[in-house]
Amino acid sequence: MAHEISREHGLELLRQMLRIRRFEEKAAELYSLGKIRGFLHLYIGEEAVAAGALPAFTAEDAVVATYREHGHALVRGTPMGPLMAELYGKANGCARGRGGSMHFFDASRKFYGGLAIVGGGLPIAVGLALAQKFSLLSPAFDKGEHQGRVTACFFGDGAVAEGEFHESLNLAALWKLPVLFLCENNLYAMGTALARHQSQPNIALKAHAYAIPSVVVDGMDVLAVEEATQQAVSSVRQGNGPYLLEYRTYRFRAHSMYDPELYRTKEEVAAWKRRDPIATFEKRLSELGWLTDDDVQQMEDAIAAEIDDAVAFAEAGPWEPVEDLEKDVYTPTSSAN
Amino acid sequence: MAHEISREHGLELLRQMLRIRRFEEKAAELYSLGKIRGFLHLYIGEEAVAAGALPAFTAEDAVVATYREHGHALVRGTPMGPLMAELYGKANGCARGRGGSMHFFDASRKFYGGLAIVGGGLPIAVGLALAQKFSLLSPAFDKGEHQGRVTACFFGDGAVAEGEFHESLNLAALWKLPVLFLCENNLYAMGTALARHQSQPNIALKAHAYAIPSVVVDGMDVLAVEEATQQAVSSVRQGNGPYLLEYRTYRFRAHSMYDPELYRTKEEVAAWKRRDPIATFEKRLSELGWLTDDDVQQMEDAIAAEIDDAVAFAEAGPWEPVEDLEKDVYTPTSSAN
Amino acid sequence: MKVTYREAVRAGLREALQSDPRVFLMGEDVGRYGGTYACSKGLWEEFGPERIRDTPLSENTFVGAGIGAALGGMRPIVEIMTVNFSLLALDQIVNNAATIRHMSGGQFSIPLVVRMATGAGRQVAAQHSHSFEGWYAHIPGIKVLTPATVTDAKGMLLTALKEPDPVFIFEHAYLYPMEGELDEQAFPVDIAKAAVRRPGRDVSIITFGGSLWKALEAAERLATEGVDPEVIDLRVLRPLDSATILTSVRKTHRAVVVDEAWRTGSFAAEISARIMEGAFYDLDGPVARVCSAEVPIPYPKHLEEAALPQVVTIIQTVRAMIGKG
Amino acid sequence: MKVTYREAVRAGLREALQSDPRVFLMGEDVGRYGGTYACSKGLWEEFGPERIRDTPLSENTFVGAGIGAALGGMRPIVEIMTVNFSLLALDQIVNNAATIRHMSGGQFSIPLVVRMATGAGRQVAAQHSHSFEGWYAHIPGIKVLTPATVTDAKGMLLTALKEPDPVFIFEHAYLYPMEGELDEQAFPVDIAKAAVRRPGRDVSIITFGGSLWKALEAAERLATEGVDPEVIDLRVLRPLDSATILTSVRKTHRAVVVDEAWRTGSFAAEISARIMEGAFYDLDGPVARVCSAEVPIPYPKHLEEAALPQVVTIIQTVRAMIGKG
Numbered sequence A, B: 001m002a003h004e005i006s007r008e009h010g011l012e013l014l015r016q017m018l019r020i021r022r023f024e025e026k027a028a029e030l031y032s033l034g035k036i037r038g039f040l041h042l043y044i045g046e047e048a049v050a051a052g053a054l055p056a057f058t059a060e061d062a063v064v065a066t067y068r069e070h071g072h073a074l075v076r077g078t079p080m081g082p083l084m085a086e087l088y089g090k091a092n093g094c095a096r097g098r099g100g101s102m103h104f105f106d107a108s109r110k111f112y113g114g115l116a117i118v119g120g121g122l123p124i125a126v127g128l129a130l131a132q133k134f135s136l137l138s139p140a141f142d143k144g145e146h147q148g149r150v151t152a153c154f155f156g157d158g159a160v161a162e163g164e165f166h167e168s169l170n171l172a173a174l175w176k177l178p179v180l181f182l183c184e185n186n187l188y189a190m191g192t193a194l195a196r197h198q199s200q201p202n203i204a205l206k207a208h209a210y211a212i213p214s215v216v217v218d219g220m221d222v223l224a225v226e227e228a229t230q231q232a233v234s235s236v237r238q239g240n241g242p243y244l245l246e247y248r249t250y251r252f253r254a255h256s257m258y259d260p261e262l263y264r265t266k267e268e269v270a271a272w273k274r275r276d277p278i279a280t281f282e283k284r285l286s287e288l289g290w291l292t293d294d295d296v297q298q299m300e301d302a303i304a305a306e307i308d309d310a311v312a313f314a315e316a317g318p319w320e321p322v323e324d325l326e327k328d329v330y331t332p333t334s335s336a337n
Numbered sequence C, D: 001m002k003v004t005y006r007e008a009v010r011a012g013l014r015e016a017l018q019s020d021p022r023v024f025l026m027g028e029d030v031g032r033y034g035g036t037y038a039c040s041k042g043l044w045e046e047f048g049p050e051r052i053r054d055t056p057l058s059e060n061t062f063v064g065a066g067i068g069a070a071l072g073g074m075r076p077i078v079e080i081m082t083v084n085f086s087l088l089a090l091d092q093i094v095n096n097a098a099t100i101r102h103m104s105g106g107q108f109s110i111p112l113v114v115r116m117a118t119g120a121g122r123q124v125a126a127q128h129s130h131s132f133e134g135w136y137a138h139i140p141g142i143k144v145l146t147p148a149t150v151t152d153a154k155g156m157l158l159t160a161l162k163e164p165d166p167v168f169i170f171e172h173a174y175l176y177p178m179e180g181e182l183d184e185q186a187f188p189v190d191i192a193k194a195a196v197r198r199p200g201r202d203v204s205i206i207t208f209g210g211s212l213w214k215a216l217e218a219a220e221r222l223a224t225e226g227v228d229p230e231v232i233d234l235r236v237l238r239p240l241d242s243a244t245i246l247t248s249v250r251k252t253h254r255a256v257v258v259d260e261a262w263r264t265g266s267f268a269a270e271i272s273a274r275i276m277e278g279a280f281y282d283l284d285g286p287v288a289r290v291c292s293a294e295v296p297i298p299y300p301k302h303l304e305e306a307a308l309p310q311v312v313t314i315i316q317t318v319r320a321m322i323g324k325g
């Protein structure tokens, strides 16, 4: 074990990874049935990152993710029903159906999306962290309540090339803001391999250019992810400024639902699949005698039931009335209404 | 001496620095007379950079500069008359008077501006370098003629914070393009000190994030600038990809003509002025017995005459006729005409 | 009380910072430098570096950080030095500031105020002389204000800070040194209605921002020729107050729209189209536009003046119209 | 020969790459991936990595690099994946591509071609469904093309590459799979004139890009009701061919402009204003606009359809107009 954990905790990590995997397998199925449309980016293969990283954050912390955010929303705690309904575009979805797969939101869990412009989430996260820091500085805010809040900002290796990565890391470090830059390096930006979009493919090393501490983490090992993230979070909570983690992981499926995958070999994909974060972790747990086939079966059954309920919830959900199309362009109290 | 030079060469370096200094002193004077308007950014104090760096480039190389480019155009070889006329906005100016101080251009000398959006020149320089590399790659181009062309890209420390710095260094390194990123670090972006706009104030160090070689150079020492630039240029000419030079220098005057200078102390300015690149170099040359008071006087007289001629050229120059306002929005051969 | 436009903006900033601890100002050189146009001069000394924040040159990120801070409960005022640099931040504005509320099904509000200088007329050439207010007015989800008077310069900022959604305030750089009477009675000013700055009977001259003063001068000169123009200051480009425009045109039966942007695709076209749609049968003749020539704005005074709307061009346009009408 | 719009674009790219060694293509995933919309599929294999260049995600820089390469003597074709991402490159486009020639007194030309997908209709929600062609058409110094047919999809690209100045080509993403008859006789196609796609007497339906097909369908359906609409495909938004528009309106005395952009500040407003200015006395009634609802485009099919111009809304608008006329 990378660090000491209990059986219960190990099973919970496995369960979360499985929830993501099965949820997305179902989503892919529903996509081919035409129940889900538009872009659908699957996280399958990368589950250890969301499952290992997100528990390190409290309900008071803020989370910003990308268009590949199903796993993050699930682990953050948004019920599966509203997430599935969002994929359907139903009014009982987590964004009233308006966002779809790329735009999950959950204000009650400080989940700020679901943002689909690559790199666009970083400045937002920096701003959320600035607000968190203000809440400490200004006497007008209750320090106790706000003490040590941090913001988690997930993004991919492709986002590292965008100017906003550079600008955001500089600003966050300059102002010592409590933000964690969590790079899910799955080695590809769509069809462009890391070495063809980064002249210096070591992303963690780039943090030095901003005097930000950074660590490379095995993103296929949920315990390694958990341990590294917990350590980084505690450093940030203590007011030491931002931190960058580079999770080395891999996307098992196509970039989105349409993708001929001309840019990588079957062998490469197969090699990474042998490091499947779920299979390898199941193996470790069973070697510890913590996981029997029954346990797995029970877990799968429970998740299958949860998914069935989520699909039923989505199927039963209403479509937002067309009359409401222009609702919420502005806030009701706004002078524009 | 940083490296071996001849007396003639030493005097020429001094002369170029003096030409810039006197040209700009005259420009400031003409500004207060209302002959020059708009923004006027003086290079005074930084002359060693342009004077030491530009001779390392051939007539076939390309140069991109900023709105603080008077010195670069002068050393590149554009006659003083058209430059002074440009400051006046006269039709005999180097940009037909349309650009003014911030937008010097000279196609015959591959001088691509004179660009006033901070950071905006870097992608342009990367593209020019890409064209230079293509001219080697494509059999359709005469290799001989194009062999080893490079692009010089000047920008300030403030530009380093912009996303385009990050994106441009990555692209240039990724594609191994023949471009030199020449940072004139004068310690301030307008009124913002380096340490307040860069979390990692060591700019040369940032080049590592792109696997680009870099060197810090004393920008107040014209010979140090010359030597470092020549070495970098030869590396780039050999096809080793981009290079970054950080010239540490200082702006003696206000950022532009209007500037209360609330952001720095008189002591700091005075300390830097003691390192005046012209005075210190004059001293070195005279210590070598290469420069007499007469030499200085002759040089000053010649430059004064050159400036008088330039002012006369500008004063005598015509205003572009208003009828020509819409000329050159498109190229004559364009279907839009 | 007579104050300059610059002082009015500064007074608004001070009042906002004093009255609400969630308010802070960030932008390039707003602090120690005092603001390129000196709008925030003295505020850094008064409110300190935590609330008056100098940012690195990184427009897209500090505007995005403003959005994030607003989502996090603050009331940020972001200053973009001038509108041309705002192009670097347009992704954050269009794709995040303007969409997050609607796209999330109404879960979030973004009480962000962004101020920037706009316009030409100071011989700063092609990269520093744009007028993109019309582009901003195209974006659902944000509001666009163009204060032309010292009262609106201060008042609109204060009202904007009470708005739950992103507000963009365009201050014409040419107006900063302009003196005017600050009407404290007018507060709080609304940000919903256009204003009739000069009532008249013969023609409606519709404009906003820096061009208002050219329109008013043209109107006074026309009055000496026996023409009585009505001058409308749009004040708010989004949401646009069509009613005030249409009421005026139904009375005067003629309209000239003055807009410093390039003619093609200018906001003046939108005004013309709205009149077409709402008052076509009341028109005695076609609505005319006085806009900038379609060229990058050149540096020399005579060419810049020739490129921009001027008092004389407004007068000539009205004369031609009356002659025809 | 029947080809898809996607194939027509690809054929244009191939021909350009074959005929001019200075031509190269760069953009995100144009190479090994074959292009998000498969427009460049097979080109990387055929022309190699030097001429088919995958770029990192860095829109402002690779567009700026296109400008620099054009200044350096190349004939770059830059692909921006979709128009919403082009906002990140707008600084380079507005401040450099569009100004350098004029600002330098005519010393340089920038023969750059930028292609991008635009438009909504594929349920990709608020951040991927914009139509900013109208914004681009506001910028002097560049040209803006909106090919709606397979012949224009290929032909305009080839003509654009012969232009000395920056040309922006907007390909409506919805059209890529559309099949059409490629008219090789039409080459070289001009990029100066609008086209009358359906001659008619009763009303001018003026549109461009993806909306052309909705307009044509509406026209056919209206014809069955005894209404005979003329359908005009603008083809080129800048410089705009006013003559063809005015000639049509002088004949039909009525006009409806269809534009997928948000109504306020849409390019449709410019068309309406030009008709106001050039054919006011020929109009039997006000020009109408059919545009998108002023909301971030939502994901669900029924809401997206409600937000965009549709065949039925065009028909209803024409009916209302004829009734009134």
Ligand SMILES: Cc1ncc(C[n+]2csc(CCOP(=O)(O)OP(=O)(O)O)c2C)c(N)n1
Pocket (backbone or CB within 6 Å): A068, A116, A117, A118, A119, A155, A156, A157, A158, A159, A160, A184, A186, A188, A189, A190, A255, D028, D057, D081, D085, D088
């Ligand atoms: C600014 C911008 N440019 C292009 C795109 C199109 N696009 C969507 S995802 C993607 C690849 C992003 O790769 P990465 O950041 O590594 O995330 P991953 O998909 O691998 O999780 C691209 C190019 C976009 N959404 N935003």
Ligand SMILES: Cc1ncc(C[n+]2csc(CCOP(=O)(O)OP(=O)(O)O)c2C)c(N)n1
Pocket (backbone or CB within 6 Å): B068, B116, B117, B118, B119, B155, B156, B157, B158, B159, B160, B184, B186, B188, B189, B190, B255, C028, C057, C081, C085, C088
């Ligand atoms: C994108 C952009 N933002 C802001 C400005 C306004 N501005 C002009 S110069 C300058 C400071 C630039 O500092 P630096 O790059 O160090 O160059 P220096 O003036 O010191 O030579 C600023 C903020 C600009 N021209 N462009």
Ligand SMILES: [Mg+2]
Pocket (backbone or CB within 6 Å): A156, A157, A158, A184, A185, A186, A187, A188, A189, A190
């Ligand atoms: Mg990736």
Ligand SMILES: [Mg+2]
Pocket (backbone or CB within 6 Å): B156, B157, B158, B184, B185, B186, B187, B188, B189, B190
């Ligand atoms: Mg500087």
